[in-house]
Every structure is written in C-alpha cells, then in structure tokens.
Amino acid sequence: MRVGFIGFGEVAQTLASRLRSRGVEVVTSLEGRSPSTIERARTVGVTETSEEDVYSCPVVISAVTPGVALGAARRAGRHVRGIYVDINNISPETVRMASSLIEKGGFVDAAIMGSVRRKGADIRIIASGRDAEEFMKLNRYGLNIEVRGREPGDASAIKMLRSSYTKGVSALLWETLTAAHRLGLEEDVLEMLEYTEGNDFRESAISRLKSSCIHARRRYEEMKEVQDMLAEVIDPVMPTCIIRIFDKLKDVKVSADARLQGCA
Amino acid sequence: MRVGFIGFGEVAQTLASRLRSRGVEVVTSLEGRSPSTIERARTVGVTETSEEDVYSCPVVISAVTPGVALGAARRAGRHVRGIYVDINNISPETVRMASSLIEKGGFVDAAIMGSVRRKGADIRIIASGRDAEEFMKLNRYGLNIEVRGREPGDASAIKMLRSSYTKGVSALLWETLTAAHRLGLEEDVLEMLEYTEGNDFRESAISRLKSSCIHARRRYEEMKEVQDMLAEVIDPVMPTCIIRIFDKLKDVKVSADARLQGCA
Numbered sequence: 001m002r003v004g005f006i007g008f009g010e011v012a013q014t015l016a017s018r019l020r021s022r023g024v025e026v027v028t029s030l031e032g033r034s035p036s037t038i039e040r041a042r043t044v045g046v047t048e049t050s051e052e053d054v055y056s057c058p059v060v061i062s063a064v065t066p067g068v069a070l071g072a073a074r075r076a077g078r079h080v081r082g083i084y085v086d087i088n089n090i091s092p093e094t095v096r097m098a099s100s101l102i103e104k105g106g107f108v109d110a111a112i113m114g115s116v117r118r119k120g121a122d123i124r125i126i127a128s129g130r131d132a133e134e135f136m137k138l139n140r141y142g143l144n145i146e147v148r149g150r151e152p153g154d155a156s157a158i159k160m161l162r163s164s165y166t167k168g169v170s171a172l173l174w175e176t177l178t179a180a181h182r183l184g185l186e187e188d189v190l191e192m193l194e195y196t197e198g199n200d201f202r203e204s205a206i207s208r209l210k211s212s213c214i215h216a217r218r219r220y221e222e223m224k225e226v227q228d229m230l231a232e233v234i235d236p237v238m239p240t241c242i243i244r245i246f247d248k249l250k251d252v253k254v255s256a257d258a259r260l261q262g263c264a
Numbered sequence: 265m266r267v268g269f270i271g272f273g274e275v276a277q278t279l280a281s282r283l284r285s286r287g288v289e290v291v292t293s294l295e296g297r298s299p300s301t302i303e304r305a306r307t308v309g310v311t312e313t314s315e316e317d318v319y320s321c322p323v324v325i326s327a328v329t330p331g332v333a334l335g336a337a338r339r340a341g342r343h344v345r346g347i348y349v350d351i352n353n354i355s356p357e358t359v360r361m362a363s364s365l366i367e368k369g370g371f372v373d374a375a376i377m378g379s380v381r382r383k384g385a386d387i388r389i390i391a392s393g394r395d396a397e398e399f400m401k402l403n404r405y406g407l408n409i410e411v412r413g414r415e416p417g418d419a420s421a422i423k424m425l426r427s428s429y430t431k432g433v434s435a436l437l438w439e440t441l442t443a444a445h446r447l448g449l450e451e452d453v454l455e456m457l458e459y460t461e462g463n464d465f466r467e468s469a470i471s472r473l474k475s476s477c478i479h480a481r482r483r484y485e486e487m488k489e490v491q492d493m494l495a496e497v498i499d500p501v502m503p504t505c506i507i508r509i510f511d512k513l514k515d516v517k518v519s520a521d522a523r524l525q526g527c528a
Binding site for chain 2: 180184188
C-alpha cells in the first residue's frame, strides 16, 4: 500500500505515523518546504518524492492550510487517478469546488472529529462522497474512518455544524463568566454550572476558554464561514453574536496567570 | 418551628412537604386562592391561617409568580419581624427592591438551583444576604440551603447567570440541529457532538429542546431580564441572539411526534 500526502503539517504527521507503523509506504514532496516540515516528514519515515509521484498513489491525501486547499486540488486535478481525499478544514461549498477539480480520479470529503492531538482516543475521521468506502480501506492500516452523509461536503458540513455549536458554547461561557467575575460570583456560578451540567464541566470550560482566547482570530474567521454555510439552509441568528464575541477576544491578552475565564 | 408561606405553588409545595415530614408547622393563607392551590396545600397538611398570622412566623417564605413578588414584599413589609425569604424567580435588582420593603424583619435572597422537580437529588437552595445564615437553620428540617455571595441579589444573580448560559446552549442546539436537519445530517451531527461532548449529551439535548419549545415565551421574557442584568456589568452580546431564537420558538408548534430538535 502506498499513500501520498500533499502538505505535511500536524494532521499529515499523525495519519502518516499510523500508516507507517502498519507498514504502509507514505510519500510526499518536500520541494520548497520549511525546515520544520522536512524534519517532521523525516521523523515519521516518509519517502521523499516528486509531486507527480505523490499524485500517482492510489490514495492521495490533501492536508494543507485551508487557504491553499483549492489550489492543491487544482494542481492535482489532472494527475490523480486513484482517490483524492480532501481532509482540509474547509466549508462544504469549497469541498464541492475541490471535488469538481479532480478530473479523472475519485474524490472523498474527509474531516477529523475533535482534535488531532486528542489523547487516549483514536483519531476519528468521517468521510463522505462516492469513494468514501474506498478510503475506508485504510482502516486496515490503523486509521479510524467512517462514512457519514452521502455527497462530498457532507462530512465537512457535519464537522462545521459540530464546531459551530462548540464555538457558541465557548462564547457563552466567556460572556457568562466575565459577568460573574465582575460581580465577584465567578466561582459560585461555575460551581452551580458544575452541579447541573455535570462533573467534567469545569475542566472543559477552562480548556475551552483558554483555547478560545489563544485561537480567537482563527475562530472568528471560522465562524464567518459557518455563518455563510448556515445561510444556505436557514436564516442564521447565533453566529452574529458568536462572531462579535470572538472579535472581542482577539484583542484580549492571555496573561500567564490567566484567570478562570481564560483572559481577564 | 413554624414557617409561613406566601403563595402556594409547586415550589412552596415541595419545600413545605419536606418541612412537614420533619414536624415543622407550615402555615399559609388560602383566602381567595384557586381550588387547585387549596387542594395542594391541604394535601401537604398545611395549616390554613390569616395573612397576618403568616407574617408573624419566624421564617416567612415568599414563593409567588415573579410579577407579584414585589407586591408580596410590600404587603408583608410592615408586618414581618422574623426573616422574609424571597425565593422568587426575579432579577437581582428586583430582589434589592424587595429587600428595601421589609421594614423591620430580616431579608434573605434565595434561589432554587435546577428544577424543583429534579429527581433523585436534593433540591439545592442558595441564599445570600445578612440573614442567610439564619435561613440555613431550616437545614435541620430537611432543606438543603447553602450561603452563596454576600448581598441580597447575589443568589439571584448566580441563578440568573447560570440559567442564561443554559438558555444560550438551548438556543445554540436548536439552531445547529435545525440546520443539520435541513441538510439531512441531524443524526450525524448529534452523534459527533455526543462523541466530543460526553455520553449524556443526547439525552440532555433532547430534554433542553423540548423544554425550550414548550416554555419559549417564558424563556424569551427571562432572557430580556438577563440582558438587562448583564448590561449593568458588561456590554452584553449573546442575549440579543438568544432572545431572537426564543422569539422564533414562541411560534413553533410542538408536534406530538416532536422531532429530535423538539419542534420541527
């Protein structure tokens, strides 16, 4: 088995390590890549090759930054004859555009659920599109892929909807706990939420707030994409407020002794 | 021990039952009350008495509908010499107004956390204000009261902040699952949320959505109060969107075979 990667960031590294540990040959092109990417690929034991050779693999996984995902599909489009798996964090609409660029090969929309760094749990990948079943064959080599939805774009829509909910929860938490903090009632409100929302509430709330502050700019951009996506199916209400919260959070400095609300 | 109740709805019934089972004499005035209230009080074994006699109890608990809470405090204000416990669902500002109406007696701001119908768990009451410790003495008679915050209004603020968070979560859920439903991906999104948010996510989501649809009008009003309250301490963002969602939900009919999102 031979799997080609376009891009070699954290997602590619994680998937490639698993595939390598099951004896799969993983290839990527490192031409013009940063020293850290080259180092990462070599650590995993990836075979360095040409772009054309990557495209010739039966499975080609595109794991690049969202902004260049469409360009990557365009470059690969004429060459790929196996299946092109777009695992990038892009909107369902962009996925469908990428799909239309793969001229002869198959296409799979794939999305990683939760964090790729998720500890103690298998990285769960959901996949949609005609060739998703074909991609699922990599489960023999240590991946954890399941087919969800039907069309390309469905897997990305599921991921986006899930993450729009969790981003909204973070925004709510931040506003609620900021008000509580101003009233000197932060600990009390948190304890009451723990009481009604479950035992792991505090831990997950703190982790969400920290992460929201650190990644506020990215979440802000992502929420705008969510808003556009929702606007195709409903008249969305919540994103306007959530976007405004992340807009505020962009300017909040996370202090070393970050308070409970993550960014005091 | 003798405890007087002003108003005898579900909250009073629950608290009175507990007090009665520990031998406390519970009194209330049933003058001009509805047959169902009279029936409820009699079932619990409450002693029927005059308003003045209720006011003469060392502990007087006001458990009325929010709209008449202030009027109840005004009527009782000149008479109560023990402690007046306002357990009504009112804003911290209204609590402070009620407090100022109790001329000679003590005052306690009390709030029930979670549902009074909460099964398998003790009904948790939080209390604030100078005389909260005095009210806590009823813990000897089967209640579960704890002091939180300092001033009258703090207990209500804690409750309101907690409930503004959970109302926001309901609004988010409704919008997310409605969009997912339109895309035919409702079950998938729900399963992914279950995966990352924990095992009891589905059950609590369904219960929240049903309850949000059924009580949309009340939640809508409550969110407006939350917005006012938050505006005293921060520049609130989320309530605008949450209010708009509950405004939509007011007009949604809950069908007998209500779909997952509670109101299709």
